[in-house]
Amino acid sequence: MNKLNDQKRRVFLQKTMQGVGYGAFGVIAWSSYLSQSQAKNLILRPPGALSEKDFVSTCIRCGMCVESCPFDVLELSTISDQVSIGTPYFTAREEGCRMCPDIPCTSACPTGALDLPSLTVDNKLDINRARMGLSTINTQTCLAYLGLQCTMCFQACPLTGDAIFLEKERNVRTDMHALLKPVVNPDYCTGCGMCEHACPTTVASIKVLPLAITKGDIGSHFIVGWEEGDESRLIDTSNDVTLDRTPRNKKSALDNVNDVEGILDDILGGR
Amino acid sequence: MSKFLYRHRFYISRRIVQILILTAYFGANAYGWKIVAGNLSSSVLFGFIPLSDPFATLQMFFAGAVIATDILVGALVVFLVYSVIGGRFFCSWVCPVNIVTETAAALRRKLDFEEKEHALTFSRNIRYWVIAITLGLSLIFSLAAFEMISPIGIAHRGVIFGFGFGWLFLVAIFLFDLFSQQYGWCGHICPLGGFNALIGKYSLIKVVHDKEKCLDSLACFKVCPEVEVLNMVGKYSAPVTAAGCIKCGRCLEVCDNDAFHISVVSLAEQLKER
Numbered sequence: 267m268n269k270l271n272d273q274k275r276r277v278f279l280q281k282t283m284q285g286v287g288y289g290a291f292g293v294i295a296w297s298s299y300l301s302q303s304q305a306k307n308l309i310l311r312p313p314g315a316l317s318e319k320d321f322v323s324t325c326i327r328c329g330m331c332v333e334s335c336p337f338d339v340l341e342l343s344t345i346s347d348q349v350s351i352g353t354p355y356f357t358a359r360e361e362g363c364r365m366c367p368d369i370p371c372t373s374a375c376p377t378g379a380l381d382l383p384s385l386t387v388d389n390k391l392d393i394n395r396a397r398m399g400l401s402t403i404n405t406q407t408c409l410a411y412l413g414l415q416c417t418m419c420f421q422a423c424p425l426t427g428d429a430i431f432l433e434k435e436r437n438v439r440t441d442m443h444a445l446l447k448p449v450v451n452p453d454y455c456t457g458c459g460m461c462e463h464a465c466p467t468t469v470a471s472i473k474v475l476p477l478a479i480t481k482g483d484i485g486s487h488f489i490v491g492w493e494e495g496d497e498s499r500l501i502d503t504s505n506d507v508t509l510d511r512t513p514r515n516k517k518s519a520l521d522n523v524n525d526v527e528g529i530l531d532d533i534l535g536g537r
Numbered sequence: 538m539s540k541f542l543y544r545h546r547f548y549i550s551r552r553i554v555q556i557l558i559l560t561a562y563f564g565a566n567a568y569g570w571k572i573v574a575g576n577l578s579s580s581v582l583f584g585f586i587p588l589s590d591p592f593a594t595l596q597m598f599f600a601g602a603v604i605a606t607d608i609l610v611g612a613l614v615v616f617l618v619y620s621v622i623g624g625r626f627f628c629s630w631v632c633p634v635n636i637v638t639e640t641a642a643a644l645r646r647k648l649d650f651e652e653k654e655h656a657l658t659f660s661r662n663i664r665y666w667v668i669a670i671t672l673g674l675s676l677i678f679s680l681a682a683f684e685m686i687s688p689i690g691i692a693h694r695g696v697i698f699g700f701g702f703g704w705l706f707l708v709a710i711f712l713f714d715l716f717s718q719q720y721g722w723c724g725h726i727c728p729l730g731g732f733n734a735l736i737g738k739y740s741l742i743k744v745v746h747d748k749e750k751c752l753d754s755l756a757c758f759k760v761c762p763e764v765e766v767l768n769m770v771g772k773y774s775a776p777v778t779a780a781g782c783i784k785c786g787r788c789l790e791v792c793d794n795d796a797f798h799i800s801v802v803s804l805a806e807q808l809k810e811r
Contacts, residue, residue: 288659293670300678300685323679324602326593327690328579329698333566342694344701351685352578352694376579376587376607377597 307348309355310459310474312340313363313396314372314380318478325379327352331371337364340371358399358459358474365393365424365458394425399457399474400481401430401450408471410446413437419472420448422464429454430461448472452481547786548639554630559696566697577631577693578684579611587611591619592668592732596681599672616736623740624733628723629785633692637707638723641714642762650716661724661765661781664731671728683728720762724781734780743776743802744788750796757788757797776802 304322312331315321331354332340339361343349354371356363369391372380385395401419409416410432423430430448437443450472459474490496515522522528542549562580564570571584579589589611598604619627628635667683674682684690688710691703710722723730746769753771758764766779767788789797 289666289670293674296670296682296686297674297678300674300680300682303685304678304680319679320602323597323600323681326579326589326597326608326681327684327694328575329566329694330575330579330581332698333569333574342698344695344699345691345703345706346701350680352690376575376581376589376605376611378603378605 303350307350308475308479309349310358310363310398310457310476312354312356312371312380313365313369313393313398313456314375314382314385315398316379316381318476321379322350322353324377325353326377328376329354330374330376331380334370334374336366336370337361339363356459358462359470360463362422362459362461362463363396363398363456364460365396365456367391367393369393394454394456396456396458397477399459399476400452401455401457401461401472401474402480403448403450404471404473405447407467407469408448409467410448413439413443413445415446416466417446417448418464418466419461422460424458424460425454425456429456544790547790551630551785552636555633555636558631559633559693562693562697576690576697578690579608586614588615590729591616591736592729593681593684595732596671596675596683599675600679600681601676602679602681619733619736619740621740622737622742623782623784624735624737625730625781625783626737627733628730629783632689632723633696634689634707634710634727635723637692637711638714638720639762641711642719645715645719646759658718659725661763663725664728665735667726667728668731687729688722689727689729724762730783738780739804739807741801741803742784742799743778743807744782744784744786745776745798745800745802746770746774747796747798748772748774750794752794752796754793756791756793760787760791762787770796776800776807778802778807 304319307318311318311321312335316324327342329342329352332342339356340354341356343351343353343355345351347355349355369382369385372382372385375382382391385391385393387395403411405411417432420426420430420432428451430450433445433447433449435445435447437445457474457477461472462470462474465472484490486499489500517525558573561570561572562574562576565572565574573580573582573588574584575581575588577590578593579587582588587607587610589608591612594604594608594612597608671683674680688706691700691706695701695703714721714723718725746767748769748771751771757767757770761767762783762785763779763781766777766782768779769775769777784799786799789795789799
């Protein structure tokens with residue numbers, strides 16, 4: 267009787283631990299895949315997308331934005347893409363966002379992962395508020411910076427003159443021509459990618475990258491003194507800076523030397 | 538021939554329905570049809586009825602996402618339909634993975650694989666554990682955990698938007714079901730099936746067994762993808778109340794004596810049976 271019970275117990279324990287083993291194996295593989303797909307990626311999301319982290323948790327992966335895109339710019343990621351599976355993205359070098367004024371993709375989103383209110387001003391849609399990314403120019407390969415005549419990105423830009431403007435400069439190499447350098451203004455650039463799509467160099471010299479990657483942040487510890495009001499941030503700051511260092515002796519040096527008993531105490535350890 | 542058709546009437550109709558639904562979704566993306574747009578995670582029926590997967594919605598809730606009204610209403614609509622007609626109707630009449638798993642099972646029967654020899658047997662209750670793990674991982678990683686690996690999503694999105702390497706998942710399920718465990722994915726692991734089973738536990742439409750007509754041929758046991766639900770066969774007359782039943786109608790088809798029929802069974806009757 268006792269032996270039978272023992273056998274049952276062994277089987278039970280073995281089966282349980284088998285389950286735990288398979289479960290741990292599966293959960294570890296699953297978790298690593300999940301944490302991978304949370305990594306920062308280099309793709310562009312449709313207009314109005316929440317921050318990447320919120321976007322991947324809010325997007326239900328229905329693909330209705332992709333279906334509604336009239337220019338077939340948007341794609342839905344598959345397991346082979348380096349993008350959180352089933353989510354919409356576009357590749358600017360292949361197709362740039364055409365900035366439809368009625369924003370069909372964002373309007374189609376049932377979850378708010380593409381946030382329509384963020385593209386709405388006074389109850390009117392304004393696609394120019396989209397911030398899908400930010401253009402950056404490689405000045406070593408940009409034809410215009412080399413002194414060749416090229417304004418492709420400037421012409422392709424839907425907010426030309428604002429998001430990309432041309433800066434005139436003397437060409438010191440020839441001494442008789444002008445450089446017409448394209449410059450991106452982050453205040454206007456929507457990250458639509460039309461410039462990257464249009465760039466004639468073999469590898470695009472103007473690229474749109476997600477804001478989280480291109481955009482810098484000055485931080486709160488620098489004061490831009492020439493901006494009105496920025497200095498007022500100093501008013502609320504306190505001067506109480508606590509530093510972690512050995513406190514200074516409050517007695518003068520002379521008193522310290524003449525304090526024979528104190529020195530003896532130190533040497534003899536208070537004996 | 539007509540006998541074959543009659544004996545596969547549900548099987549064939551289910552395939553037709555599955556393919557028609559896939560076609561409607563495909564057409565919405567490719568040709569802009571307005572029947573049903575989106576995919577099985579979230580859709581819009583006839584351009585105005587929102588439909589959302591309640592399990593995906595629950596995962597998003599655990600992931601800390603703000604659930605939009607459209608999604609909430611869609612999930613409620615689906616939840617209500619499932620709880621009245623039965624959640625696992627989805628498995629047998631809509632889900633594209635069902636085609637894979639049933640094909641593997643049919644081939645397994647044709648090849649006469651003995652259960653014991655080739656089996657990696659494990660419990661059907663694993664799916665309920667997988668539901669718990671899914672929700673746990675959703676909470677930890679702020680992601681709808683099952684939606685990230687769901688073969689159902691991969692298959693359905695694959696047909697509508699393109700597969701990538703996603704079809705390998707379906708091959709894996711096919712081989713697993715064929716060689717390791719019969720109905721291994723759909724009947725044991727899939728948390729969506731488990732979740733739909735829980736929603737539809739007390740649904741009104743049930744398969745009902747009539748012992749008086751049963752000749753103990755055990756034909757139903759051979760084809761049923763969830764054999765445990767047939768525990769009353771040959772013993773007593775009762776509706777199949779176990780949550781696992783996917784209402785595929787295979788038992789009705791293979792029974793030569795009509796010992797099964799589908800009917801509406803009220804909640805009171807179901808509770809009495811227990």
